[in-house]
Amino acid sequence: DSGVTQTPKHLITATGQRVTLRCSPRSGDLSVYWYQQSLDQGLQFLIQYYNGEERAKGNILERFSAQQFPDLHSELNLSSLELGDSALYFCASSEGHGGNTIYFGEGSWLTVV
Amino acid sequence: GNSVTQMEGPVTLSEEAFLTINCTYTATGYPSLFWYVQYPGEGLQLLLKATKADDKGSNKGFEATYRKETTSFHLEKGSVQVSDSAVYFCALRGSARQLTFGSGTQLTVLP
Numbered sequence: 001d002s003g004v005t006q007t008p009k010h011l012i013t014a015t016g017q018r019v020t021l022r023c024s025p026r027s028g029d030l031s032v033y034w035y036q037q038s039l040d041q042g043l044q045f046l047i048q049y050y051n052g053e054e055r056a057k058g059n060i061l062e063r064f065s066a067q068q069f070p071d072l073h074s075e076l077n078l079s080s081l082e083l084g085d086s087a088l089y090f091c092a093s094s095e096g097h098g099g100n101t102i103y104f105g106e107g108s109w110l111t112v113v
Numbered sequence: 114g115n116s117v118t119q120m121e122g123p124v125t126l127s128e129e130a131f132l133t134i135n136c137t138y139t140a141t142g143y144p145s146l147f148w149y150v151q152y153p154g155e156g157l158q159l160l161l162k163a164t165k166a167d168d169k170g171s172n173k174g175f176e177a178t179y180r181k182e183t184t185s186f187h188l189e190k191g192s193v194q195v196s197d198s199a200v201y202f203c204a205l206r207g208s209a210r211q212l213t214f215g216s217g218t219q220l221t222v223l224p
Contacts, residue, residue, distance in 0.1 A: 002158070033211055043202065043214040056211055090157060092212075102212055104149070106156035 003027065004105035006091050012111045018079040021108045025072055025093030031055070032074040033094075033102060034066055038087040049074055081112045115140045115207045119215030122200075126193055126222050134188040134218045136177075136203035144205040146170075146179050146186040147212065151200045160188075160201070193222045 003026035013019055025032050034046040036059075045058035049068035060066075063081075068074045078085060088107045094100040120135040138144065148160040148170070161170030166181035175190045186203060203215040 002156070031210075035212075042216050045211045045213070048211055056209060058211065092157075101147075101159060101162060102206070103159065104157040 002103040002105060004091055004093050004103055006089075006105035006108050008108060009106065010109045010111075012113060013081060015081055015083060015112055017081050017112075018077065019081065019110065021076040021078070021089055021091075021110070023074045023076070023091030023093075023105060025074070025091075026103055029093035029095050029103075030072065031094045031096065031100075031102075032068055032072070033092040034060075034074070034076050035090040035092065035104075036087050037090060037107070038084075041087075043090075046076070078110070083112050086110055086112045115144065115205055115209070115213045117203050117205055117213055117215035119203050119218055121216075121218070123219035123221060126220070128195055128222055128224050129192045130222075132188070132190040132193045132197075132220070134201055134203075134220070136186045136188065136215060138184050138186065138203075138205050140184075140205055140207045140213075142208050143181075144207040146177070147204040147206065148175070148177055148186070148188050149202045149204060149214075151202065151217070153199070157202065193220070195222045195224050198222045 005024040030051045046060040048056040066076045092104040094102045116139045145164045147162045149157045150160045161172040163170040163179035169178045200217045204212045
């Protein structure tokens with residue numbers, strides 16, 4: 001158990017809908033990262049937050065957004081969903097911004113039908 | 114930008130065979146290097162890491178040495194078990210601080 005908690009574990013939704021994925025980082029970790037794992041794209045970095053502020057942005061679509069709250073949990077919002085958004089979404093956390101190991105949650109499986 | 118190239122899979126071995134999964138990287142500066150493992154139906158787990166040149170990471174019988182001269186971080190295990198069947202990802206963490214992953218290598222170990 002990495003200590004990173006993600007909910008829901010599985011989610012099935014229709015095209016055009018909006019979903020929210022939630023992540024609780026390890027106790028004491030200030031950085032949260034979101035990754036997308038799909039068959040065709042592999043593991044892609046989406047976005048990073050550090051202590052409530054956006055720190056880095058990767059291959060995140062404009063239809064997707066995220067935030068980190070004062071209690072350090074994070075949410076990834078996916079809207080106007082398309083079939084191609086079906087993937088495993090990982091949240092990860094680390095203690096600081098740099099120089100620390102990144103620990104991953106078990107992921108949220110999103111299926112868009 | 115940073116990139117990681119991993120040995121293409123899938124790899125199928127018999128139990129007790131020797132394992133090597135090749136990983137090379139491109140990065141500016143001095144990245145940290147990682148191997149993560151994903152067991153069937155589970156999330157990513159950190160297997161081992163190395164933070165500077167010539168460091169050797171090791172865990173659960175797996176080893177990898179950070180070779181700056183060849184920009185490589187090959188994963189090895191002397192005797193694999195059926196329980197090692199999983200997908201293995203090589204990754205680097207550079208100055209941007211997020212991880213860049215390779216494409217993953219599926220390992221199947223047969224009894």
